[in-house]
Amino acid sequence: DTGVSQDPRHKITKRGQNVTFRCDPISEHNRLYWYRQTLGQGPEFLTYFQNEAQLEKSRLLSDRFSAERPKGSFSTLEIQRTEQGDSAMYLCASSLDLYEQYFGPGTRLTVT
Amino acid sequence: KQEVTQIPAALSVPEGENLVLNCSFTDSAIYNLQWFRQDPGKGLTSLLLIQSSQREQTSGRLNASLDKSSGRSTLYIAASQPGDSATYLCAGGSYSGAGSYQLTFGKGTKLSVIP
Numbered sequence: 001d002t003g004v005s006q007d008p009r010h011k012i013t014k015r016g017q018n019v020t021f022r023c024d025p026i027s028e029h030n031r032l033y034w035y036r037q038t039l040g041q042g043p044e045f046l047t048y049f050q051n052e053a054q055l056e057k058s059r060l061l062s063d064r065f066s067a068e069r070p071k072g073s074f075s076t077l078e079i080q081r082t083e084q085g086d087s088a089m090y091l092c093a094s095s096l097d098l099y100e101q102y103f104g105p106g107t108r109l110t111v112t
Numbered sequence: 113k114q115e116v117t118q119i120p121a122a123l124s125v126p127e128g129e130n131l132v133l134n135c136s137f138t139d140s141a142i143y144n145l146q147w148f149r150q151d152p153g154k155g156l157t158s159l160l161l162i163q164s165s166q167r168e169q170t171s172g173r174l175n176a177s178l179d180k181s182s183g184r185s186t187l188y189i190a191a192s193q194p195g196d197s198a199t200y201l202c203a204g205g206s207y208s209g210a211g212s213y214q215l216t217f218g219k220g221t222k223l224s225v226i227p
Binding site: 004006031033035040041042043044045048050055056091093098100101102103104105106108 | 116143144146148153154155156157158161201203205208210211212213214215216217218219220
């Protein structure tokens with residue numbers, strides 16, 4: 001197992017388009033997190049899954065954002081009707097219970 | 113609401129020097145304190161995790177301490193090397209009002225080690 005993977009690594013899209021990102025956590029990690037990081041800032045929590053259940057969503061996650069984790073395995077994050085303010089690095093992390101969170105390489109989104 | 117502050121925002125040191133990065137947090141009810149390294153345009157690499165019952169953790173040239181009562185953590189890097197140049201982030205792990213565990217990050221300290 002090589003760690004958390006994310007796809008794509010980079011995405012450029014036009015304003016108003018929909019985008020979907022994928023995260024594959026470390027095998028057997030039951031917790032999965034999504035964070036967003038803008039330039040010069042630390043990552044900010046977006047949402048959290050324990051197995052397949054989405055247990056919390058940040059107020060940062062507007063109605064245009066939706067996340068899923070079918071069968072408690074990989075997760076997807078979809079942004080509908082993208083806006084320039086959505087441009088950021090989207091990071092996924094996984095953990096086994098309350099131990100260390102391990103982060104993926106991130107997906108850098110640019111909305112033009 | 114947990115807030116995490118890191119000072120300084122940037123630090124430049126000559127190779128071989130020992131250095132300390134500072135992290136402060138407002139809510140002492142943290143569960144874990146985790147230090148990360150981030151290279152430009154990359155994801156985060158976990159360096160050290162300190163559980164609330166611990167006071168410090170060590171890994172190679174890195175030593176992290178945690179003082180919950182004062183709301184502070186430090187990351188000590190011994191004998192710095194140019195390869196240590198990166199942004200270092202600290203994050204406090206705590207339970208949200210909704211009962212889920214999440215990390216709250218500082219903005220990071222950008223370290224440059226000059227050969």
